[in-house]
Amino acid sequence: MPLNWTSASPSLVVRGDNLDATAQLPDEAFTVVYLDPPFNTGRQQQRRSTTSTRSAADSVTAITGFKGVAYERIRGDLMRYDDRFDDYWSFLEPRLAEAWRLLASDGTLYLHLDYREAHYAKVLLDVLFGRDNFLNEIIWAYDYGAKSRNRWPTKHDTILVYVKDPSRYHFDSETVDREPYMAPGLVTPEKVARGKLPTDVWWHTIVSPTGREKTGYPTQKPEGVIRRMIQASSREGDWILDFFAGSGTTGAVAQSLGRRFVLVDSNEEAVAVMRRRLPDATFRVVRPRSTRSRAKRDAAATAG
Numbered sequence: 001m002p003l004n005w006t007s008a009s010p011s012l013v014v015r016g017d018n019l020d021a022t023a024q025l026p027d028e029a030f031t032v033v034y035l036d037p038p039f040n041t042g043r044q045q046q047r048r049s050t051t052s053t054r055s056a057a058d059s060v061t062a063i064t065g066f067k068g069v070a071y072e073r074i075r076g077d078l079m080r081y082d083d084r085f086d087d088y089w090s091f092l093e094p095r096l097a098e099a100w101r102l103l104a105s106d107g108t109l110y111l112h113l114d115y116r117e118a119h120y121a122k123v124l125l126d127v128l129f130g131r132d133n134f135l136n137e138i139i140w141a142y143d144y145g146a147k148s149r150n151r152w153p154t155k156h157d158t159i160l161v162y163v164k165d166p167s168r169y170h171f172d173s174e175t176v177d178r179e180p181y182m183a184p185g186l187v188t189p190e191k192v193a194r195g196k197l198p199t200d201v202w203w204h205t206i207v208s209p210t211g212r213e214k215t216g217y218p219t220q221k222p223e224g225v226i227r228r229m230i231q232a233s234s235r236e237g238d239w240i241l242d243f244f245a246g247s248g249t250t251g252a253v254a255q256s257l258g259r260r261f262v263l264v265d266s267n268e269e270a271v272a273v274m275r276r277r278l279p280d281a282t283f284r285v286v287r288p289r290s291t292r293s294r295a296k297r298d299a300a301a302t303a304g
């Protein structure tokens with residue numbers, strides 16, 4: 001059954017592949033799009049990507065426009081250099097193209113990456129979305145778990161931030177949770193009481209194994225990290241989209257801030273967690289498009 005989603009619909013959780021689900025959503029409907037893809041698991045992801053829609057691949061071409069040649073060249077160089085990244089990017093690229101299509105003209109895209117992928121992705125996204133559309137590289141730093149002894153322990157994730165239109169994106173730093181000053185003795189007591197505006201380095205604990213937030217979902221992100229993104233980059237009533245929703249952190253935060261949300265995850269276990277965490281949302285399932293309907297669409301695209 002089609003999703004028939006409009007901006008007047010209630011908040012929604014969809015079980016299914018995010019390419020199948022997001023293909024049914026209208027252009028420029030979301031003020032924040034957040035993507036927290038699984039860490040590069042190589043070949044398994046490549047197999048999944050072979051069922052990606054042609055239309056999404058076509059939108060990559062549409063985005064790259066006159067820079068398409070540069071994009072193809074850089075992409076080719078990176079893929080030849082590291083074939084594991086080739087698998088990963090083949091999976092992610094059509095999803096990023098969809099995310100860009102769905103992002104409102106004043107909207108912001110947050111892409112949450114592991115340090116091993118962040119730099120390749122940054123280079124490709126600068127060409128794909130435009131270097132002028134790059135807003136920030138956020139470093140989420142945490143300090144938990146085992147520490148290697150033969151190099152600096154890697155305890156951060158990278159979140160790349162791009163805006164659809166650098167001249168009109170929404171950003172309100174006044175609404176963001178503030179944090180304690182590192183050297184409170186150097187500022188006035190009023191400033192200490194108010195806290196300081198976070199920079200692009202966010203020190204934040206991971207979800208505590210014994211804390212209130214914990215859902216038991218293995219890759220759950222802390223609400224505090226997602227909250228800053230949604231506070232700064234959207235207003236009450238705006239729509240937030242999460243392509244890889246997992247335990248539904250984005251939905252929980254969006255709801256607490258008076259925003260509305262569409263969350264997608266292909267994993268039944270994730271959806272079960274979200275049912276408990278977001279009981280007021282509507283839950284739907286999208287089925288993979290059949291080979292026949294894909295073939296029909298591809299034939300129409302060729303003819304057109």
Ligand SMILES: C[S@@+](CC[C@H](N)C(=O)[O-])C[C@H]1O[C@@H](n2cnc3c(N)ncnc32)[C@H](O)[C@@H]1O
Pocket residue numbers: 016017018019036037038039217219220221222243244245246247248249250264265266267270
């Ligand atoms: C890193 S986790 C997201 C965690 C989430 N941010 C949270 O706070 O719980 C990635 C999620 O992507 C989902 N996923 C992987 N491939 C997918 C696809 N093609 N479509 C939809 N969801 C997918 C996985 O099931 C997993 O739950």
